[in-house]
Amino acid sequence: MYKYSIFIIHIIFFVIVSTKLYPEDIYSLETCNIPEEFSYINQNEFNNRYGSEKYLAKPVVFRQIPIDKQFLNLIQLDSILRRYGNKYITVTTANTYSYKKQYIKLNDYISLQKESPVKSKWGNETLYWFGDDLLNDQKWLHQMLRYYKPPPYAVGDFFEPSLNFGMGGTGTGVPFHFHGPGFQQMIVGRKRWYLSVEKPFFDPNETTTEWAIEKRFKQ
Numbered sequence: 001m002y003k004y005s006i007f008i009i010h011i012i013f014f015v016i017v018s019t020k021l022y023p024e025d026i027y028s029l030e031t032c033n034i035p036e037e038f039s040y041i042n043q044n045e046f047n048n049r050y051g052s053e054k055y056l057a058k059p060v061v062f063r064q065i066p067i068d069k070q071f072l073n074l075i076q077l078d079s080i081l082r083r084y085g086n087k088y089i090t091v092t093t094a095n096t097y098s099y100k101k102q103y104i105k106l107n108d109y110i111s112l113q114k115e116s117p118v119k120s121k122w123g124n125e126t127l128y129w130f131g132d133d134l135l136n137d138q139k140w141l142h143q144m145l146r147y148y149k150p151p152p153y154a155v156g157d158f159f160e161p162s163l164n165f166g167m168g169g170t171g172t173g174v175p176f177h178f179h180g181p182g183f184q185q186m187i188v189g190r191k192r193w194y195l196s197v198e199k200p201f202f203d204p205n206e207t208t209t210e211w212a213i214e215k216r217f218k219q
């Protein structure tokens with residue numbers, strides 16, 4: 001009887017690689033080698049194709065999954081700021097270890113995110129709203145997430161998802177970390193994920209953008 005985490009991450013834009021610096025990467029920016037599904041398959045098919053009996057299941061990308069209209073309206077930037085701009089959210093530094101937590105008003109966080117693309121190459125100096133507020137019983141987030149429909153799957157013993165919600169600006173994200181079964185859905189914007197079976201070469205304090213520019217091709 002476990003719970004698994006679902007991160008609903010809403011990123012305005014996630015720039016990873018400067019194509020001017022790495023013209024050869026233009027093509028790889030467009031490709032993803034993870035299998036894709038274009039609608040929710042049933043649990044049996046899901047188990048067969050992605051091996052969910054074991055925790056080391058295969059990753060899959062679902063595309064074109066419809067999103068509840070009411071939920072979509074609630075999380076529009078102007079709507080969420082009008083309703084909840086004065087609420088405090090928990091942000092963490094975007095480094096692998098020593099996550100430093102800070103409480104900040106949603107209004108102030110969004111202003112910071114809009115100011116400019118990532119100012120520091122250090123993840124330990126970059127604040128990111130990555131969830132965990134729900135653990136602090138934030139009623140307003142619970143109210144919003146009531147309208148969100150999670151994917152209809154159990155993964156092994158994990159069948160009752162807990163929900164997380166976050167937003168971020170250009171270039172934000174979290175560095176490599178280990179994860180149990182989880183599902184992430186982009187609601188607005190885009191975001192790039194890097195998955196690796198082996199531990200990649202990276203500085204736990206640098207941002208993922210920095211890693212993608214500086215280290216990705218230097219393994």
Ligand SMILES: *[C@@H]1O[C@H](CO)[C@@H](O)[C@H](O)[C@H]1NC(C)=O
Binds near residue numbers: 122124125205
């Ligand atoms: C962030 O990490 C870098 C590299 O580890 C370090 O030089 C810098 O002082 C750190 N910043 C803070 C605010 O701790």
Ligand SMILES: *[C@@H]1O[C@H](CO)[C@@H](O)[C@H](O)[C@H]1NC(C)=O
Binds near residue numbers: 095124204205
């Ligand atoms: C990363 O940053 C933290 C906090 O800023 C610092 O305590 C730690 O020494 C840094 N780690 C490395 C490997 O530089």
